[in-house]
Amino acid sequence: MRRLILLFLVSVFSQVSLWAADTPSAEIFGGFSVLTAASGGSRVTPLGWQGSIAGSLSDHISLVGDIGGQYKNSAHIYEYLGGVKVASRQDALTIFGHALYGAATGGGGGATAVTSFMMGYGGGLDLKASNGIAIRAIQFDWLPSRTNGSWLNNQLRFGFGLVFLSE
Secondary structure, three states, rough: OHHHHHHHHHHHHHHHHHHOOOOOEEEEEEEEEEEEEEEEEEEEOOEEEEEEEEEOOOOOOEEEEEEEEEEOOOOOEEEEEEEEEEEOOOOEEEEEEEEEEEEEEEEEEEEEEEEEEEEEEEEEEEEEEEEOEEEEEEEEEEOOOEEEOOOOOOOEEEEEEEEEEEE
């Protein structure tokens, strides 16, 4: 039984050391973004861009600022979010989750611009391409927002692009 416990502890601690592999002090992400939301009984899918900057507080925790903009016909939506990111880092791969809070502004198409409170809960997967560069294979966010006393809970955002890592 002692050997089994010792083997288990060695296994766990060896995995923990892999999680801390090459923790960058900062990450800058830029890429393509797709937002999908219900509008008038149907779904709209505006396309655009997404960016973020994250500063490491420890091997697993970072503070992150995230912005995005999507466009469809003459309408637009911009997201301005900030929060905490938790990451599990391995040699060639980083899996992360985050909780973000901020605002969104939407308008255009003859409508008056409206700013609302927004949250972002999600995560993603980064694949290390070389020293200093990773590919964000996918980032997904559920983006509930509150406007005029009502919650809009059916917004999802997907993104992918490049991550520049500061060692």
